[in-house]
Amino acid sequence: MIRTRTLAVLLALIATGAVAMQVAAVPGVTAQQQDGPTAQSASFTVDILSAPQSTAPGSTVTVVAEVTNDGAQRGTQPVEFRVGGAVADRSVLTLDPGESQVVTFTADTEGLEPGDYRHGVFTRSNGQTALLVVSESFTIEDFDAPDTVEAGETVTVDVELENPNDFDTTQDVSFWLAGSPVATEDVTIDDEDTEDVTFNVSTEGVPPGTYVHNVFTRDEGEFAEITVEEPGPENASVVMDDQESDGTTVTVDELVLPSDGYVVIHDSSLLDGNVVGSVVGVSEYLEAGEYENVTVTLFDVEGAEFNETELTEDGTFVAMPHNETTGDETYDFVSSDGADDGPFLTDGDPVVDAANVTVAGADENETEAPEDNETEAPAASVTLDDQSSDGTSVVVTDVSVPEGGYVVIHDSSLLDGNVVGSVVGVSEFLEPGEYDEVTVELFDVPGVGFEEPTLTEDQTLVAMPHLETTGDETYDFVTSAGDDDGPYVADGQPVVDAGNVTVANETAG
Template sequence: MTTRNAVVSLVAALVVVSVLAPAAAWSAGAQGQQQQERQGLVVESLDAPGAATPNSTITVNATISNPTSQELTEEVAFRLVGDDQDIVERQSVTVGPDGTTSVSFTLETTNFGTGDYIHGVTTANSSQFAQLDVTTDADVSFDEQESDGTQVTVDEVFVPEGGYVTIHDQRLLEGDALGSVIGVSSYLEPGFHEDVDVTLFDVPGAQFQTSELTESQVLFAMPHLETNNDRTYDFVSSNGSADGPYTVEGEAVTSPAPVTVANGTAGGGADGGTSTPDAGTDEPTGTATETEFGGADDGETTGTEIVDAGGDENETTGTETGSPSLVAELGSGN
């Protein structure tokens, strides 16, 4: 997802202005010893959306573990900071000896402005946090991977109005928007999705001469709208007049990734598995840097540039264990 330079500055600002945790009141001589003796609940993992639209609902899940031999009950806190928002929610959590449990926090982004935020979950001595982009723009992240030739996985896709994520081969760069579609996901509800599996060579309206990739090559993930409310991907069968791609400033959002086919041959382009739209009309053409897409709303064909969405830069921003400054930063608040 998109690089967010403001996040680093935001983290630094949070540390400076945060209210210190109770541990900070310990004397310097005893603090290290007491921290070492005190073992508490640990945030093992965080499942937090990387993007959301304004006035929507997000859910953040975390796995909390107890590394001790006795049952522990502690406060677990969620905090979101950014723009003019500073939201803290707490839960009392009990975990048995050497056990784990899950916690969930739900937040409404009502009155949130578009921009970058940080949200995370913290216990008394550990925390994990992630970036959140509140936006109305679609985004996608498609990482390098190995495939059996019949399926690929899109790491992250954000479809603000719902829709699909499609997979295109390199004919997309030649302007063949319809014929380059070799895979499409099932319908995706509005919001942020992770690890979306896409079956290849099973696209409504397309006919293929193969059922699997036989060459390793670069493929492109591209989010598409649902424009005619039938929850069926109709871009190919409508000759590009329905279910067109999400665009940002007139540019289709894409993410390329090298896909290695197990037991396949080295490639680099289309592998002969060509598709023919059933619609039978002229396919759009363009230059190596432009692709013609059907209009999402009016069925007209317009020239749309392809733009790389920026790879997988929306990674979790960090994990801290036994860090009083970060615990205070994310866990403090009234």
């Protein structure tokens, strides 16, 4: 409501940093006779009126107006501050043509009941008006703010406000960070009701450090401290080098977790699509960060049952960072059948690294040598070192194909069970033997059409020796949907090695 009463005093300070509210021009004010010969040619107008929206009972308020002489000659006129129509304060200005001057009026709201009051600043021919609400300030009932935030992330602050007045009203509420106001809202609350307000403010560009942040109503405030931390890694990564193991543990050489999680060890059945059942080891719960030389205990995984308690044979194992998704700090991937605590992904594929693990004393567990003159057939093997590529080929460090065949490059979708569709490169036919530095052209595989002719992103690739099973010296694994020219197998698992390939071209992302 607008209370039409004389306000013996009024209005609020709009000094530096105050908010100028929108006001309305009031034409048609009857001009009074002006002293001096310039009365007909000087015309004073109120161009700007800055006034508070609300103030507390009994407070001193200030109104600031800018007055301009739009006439052709110098003139002197009174400028009046009126409340409820009555003059509460007056100044006399002398202005040259086109000259402007800022005039300030102050008043006291002592004795005013809470409510809405109309006021204005007037010359003899022009005026501006505004509305002042005399009210108690909103109070802060609850202030919920984080203690830390990563640089560049958004700070979310929740505030519960209460309107102590017995009428609906609107007041400004602001959020400050590091000594500066960064967000302000006009909040309307029903009489004697509460309202929840949320501020979401980015810390982009705020240097790491500890800062005071706060929420202000008109007359109240709450303070807290927040620490802006260095941003953590954006992507997961893992490196597991070839190593010797005692059969009960393996070591992951380097690990980066962008959020809390684990590093998990899969056996090579992962390459056959056995995503859950291939898990043979998991680290302790790890907070987000960078780690070196993480020891992972094998055959002790929540939800898994094993027929063995230690490795007895050499093999290829895959290290894969997994995310903690349930918040219970317990690795639930196996017990949830893959629904929880899944792997970190980059470009849709799991982040992995593979290594050949030699088991100390494994030779003692091998079967007896063949009798008489029989000789055991040599085993296939392959090594794919980490390397830089131009995106069109990779170099297999060494490969052994005792019965002839090919060395095939699979992308990391192989680890999701995409055995055939993961093939992205194949060598020429290789006669039986051992080879070093074999260059494999990518995206030229019989039976496969590729959308991209080159690698465009850094990724993990898997090298796998394949047999020639049809005798035509043509790689038929893809065209036969996996029936022909399949991989060499050792101990029931494909022979593989993985390497991290960095793409050294302008399109690498």
